[in-house]
Amino acid sequence: MYPANEHAIGILDSGVGGLTVAKEVMRQLPRETIYYFGDTKRCPYGPRSEQEVRQFTFEIVHFLLQFPLKAILIACNTATAAALEQVRQQLEIPVLGVIEPGARAAIKATKQNSVGVIGTEGTIQSGAYEKTLKRIHPMLNVSSLACPAFVPLVESGQRQTAYARQVIAESLKPFQSKKMDTLILGCTHYPLLAGLIAGVMGKDVAIISSAEETAAELSTILQHQHLLARREKPLHRFFTTGSADSFKKIAQDWLGQAIRVETAELEPVTPAYRVKVF
Amino acid sequence: MYPANEHAIGILDSGVGGLTVAKEVMRQLPRETIYYFGDTKRCPYGPRSEQEVRQFTFEIVHFLLQFPLKAILIACNTATAAALEQVRQQLEIPVLGVIEPGARAAIKATKQNSVGVIGTEGTIQSGAYEKTLKRIHPMLNVSSLACPAFVPLVESGQRQTAYARQVIAESLKPFQSKKMDTLILGCTHYPLLAGLIAGVMGKDVAIISSAEETAAELSTILQHQHLLARREKPLHRFFTTGSADSFKKIAQDWLGQAIRVETAELEPVTPAYRVKVF
Known part of the structure; x- marks a missing residue:
């Protein structure tokens, strides 16, 4: 197991929008590894109920936690409004919203x-x-x-x-x-x-x-918790619940770099299960 | 004793320079109370040795800690370079530099x-x-x-x-x-x-x-630690080791408001005493 400051930062969004935040994190914190999750299949989150968005957010957080993470960034305003406090309360790592x-x-x-x-x-x-x-x-x-x-x-x-x-x-x-x-x-x-x-x-x-400010706040929190990474070339990963091709096309265009996109399936997380898991 | 989030923020500088930071804290965090210390008598710190600046910084921190503080902001680059890490290590409240x-x-x-x-x-x-x-x-x-x-x-x-x-x-x-x-x-x-x-x-x-960014980082740290104040009208205090009149003149001109300035004397803090006190 490598030290916590070399762990990845989990970034999640309903789709590709959170890539604006991921791009700023890459620019301002070029040593940090990002595991990005876009729930494209169920995008947009905006018109959904608060309860549903919270449920979806927990499912993504649960998926991302299979990897060693040092922080989670909810790069979606709708999910931040619906679930930031609840996710924060259940995790020991820093959880940031936008x-x-x-x-x-x-x-x-x-x-x-x-x-x-x-x-x-x-x-x-x-x-x-x-x-x-x-x-x-x-x-x-x-x-x-x-x-x-x-x-x-x-x-x-x-x-x-x-x-x-x-x-x-x-x-x-x-x-x-x-x-x-x-x-x-x-x-x-x-x-x-x-x-x-x-x-x-x-x-x-x-x-x-x-996006700019969230990346700067992430930098602040990581530094104050002695969690800044030291590696030279981070290897990011991108997951989507929708079409990997279409995600890749938009993401590469926006990020200006070639990336590999993986298709992911989410498991339903019940509230009771949540308490047990997190 | 009132709750920690109503405690003041200690801001220190070699003189009046840190008022640029204090002014931004007042603007971006209008509910926060500031206890400002300007060591005008011994200003400038710039040409002094690192050891001396560190000693002075500890003396001011010691003075400020007679009040209930929830955070300390070293609003002086020279003092930040010389003493931030040491002050941080000895205090449990957040300590920010510039x-x-x-x-x-x-x-x-x-x-x-x-x-x-x-x-x-x-x-x-x-x-x-x-x-x-x-x-x-x-x-x-x-x-x-x-x-x-x-x-x-x-x-x-x-x-x-x-x-x-x-x-x-x-x-x-x-x-x-x-x-x-x-x-x-x-x-x-x-x-x-x-x-x-x-x-x-x-x-x-x-x-x-x-100044602007330091105030924003203070806001970030206070919010993440649930330490934001709720009061409506904070009552700031200003201390100087030099002439209260001349400090007041520059400070009122820069802050655009009437303030009361108190003259303060610092006690020498020895390294051994430091460990005991902090």
């Missing part, structure tokens, strides 16, 4: 204490961003908007089309009249649409992708 | 993996930034430069003069020919000179002030 880092980045960026959040229905309905933002900074003005059409644009590979531009402009209309200087992309798929979103919001609105 | 957050921010910002660092002689000679940067990201190209003339400009209140501009242009000459897209202000006094430094370096170089 909501706290995104909230912190927005607090750092806003000059007028006025922040907008876009995300899936699940994330927006949970109120998780607003709660996290106000917990840290009670005087913030927060506006939220669900954009259910965005994830399908990315997962279907249409992110650079005229249709995407039209959907985005239409979806963001309710934000045109709101006063805000900072917009949180509260879904890990959205950075793949960042250019189009920024175009609609205008240059006076700072766009916050939680 | 070097790791600054290094992480530079890694986040650089596009060409090419970073410059300026700081006091003590900080640059310690190699602490280079070590921290390469520990996380071995492929980085790092150039370092000591700028001993900068701290006296700030502490003497000359930061907005033509003389300051001239000193800064002269000091940064060795960096004019270096390839870098990111410059770390490796001294908490330097953000007070950021405008002039940016003017000399040109607009293609991102200027990293560790």
Whole structure:
């Protein structure tokens, strides 16, 4: 058994969106090994119930724990909102979500204490961003908007089309009249649409992708727990519940490197079993 | 006794420089109480030996520990380089320095993996930034430069003069020919000179002030340890070993609020005593 600081970081998402976070982890922490899991078959998570998303999250965590991991990163806002606290309570390794880092980045960026959040229905309905933002900074003005059409644009590979531009402009209309200087992309798929979103919001609105900040927070937590890796060339692994080919195509395009993708099947994890296992 | 999350955060510096960090903590964590200590009488720390700076740091930490603290932030690069690890080892509360957050921010910002660092002689000679940067990201190209003339400009209140501009242009000459897209202000006094430094370096170089990032890392650590405060109006305290009036003048100007400054005397802490006390 090699020492814990050489263990991998488990990163999970409903599909390919969490690759925006994985890419930033690779860039900011080039010595770290990533085991990425995309539950593409059941994507999107956004319209599902909180209970179902929590169940799915536990199944993926259970799958990933067959490997020696030193940290888990829930790189999906919907899953973070539904399951972060529960997964944290059951594991001894650090468990990070994407909501706290995104909230912190927005607090750092806003000059007028006025922040907008876009995300899936699940994330927006949970109120998780607003709660996290106000917990840290009670005087913030927060506006939220669900954009259910965005994830399908990315997962279907249409992110650079005229249709995407039209959907985005239409979806963001309710934000045109709101006063805000900072917009949180509260879904890990959205950075793949960042250019189009920024175009609609205008240059006076700072766009916050939680990917960069989440990678930096992971770096902080690993360093404070003496868990930074020392190896020179990490060997990442990628798992998907859907088509390995289609996952590979999007992932290689986005990551800019050749990767090997493995197909995985998840076992149902019952709540009682969960307590026993974790 | 009130719960630990309502305890104060101890912030220490050789003088007023650490106020750049305190100001960011107030902005990003408006519920947190700060007990700030500026050792103005013995400022600057930069030209002193590592052993002496470590001794001074322990004396301040000892002073601050008379109050209930939930975290300590060494808001001085020289003291961080000289004493962070030793203070961390002896305390059970989180102890943060300014070097790791600054290094992480530079890694986040650089596009060409090419970073410059300026700081006091003590900080640059310690190699602490280079070590921290390469520990996380071995492929980085790092150039370092000591700028001993900068701290006296700030502490003497000359930061907005033509003389300051001239000193800064002269000091940064060795960096004019270096390839870098990111410059770390490796001294908490330097953000007070950021405008002039940016003017000399040109607009293609991102200027990293560790103040913003240190406050964000403090937020991360407090949240992960369930230590965020809940109070509405924190009551900060400021201590100085030098003239309370002159500290107050600079501090109020920089913080943009009225504060009360207390004069403090430090007791010598011997290494043997240290082990007993901490």
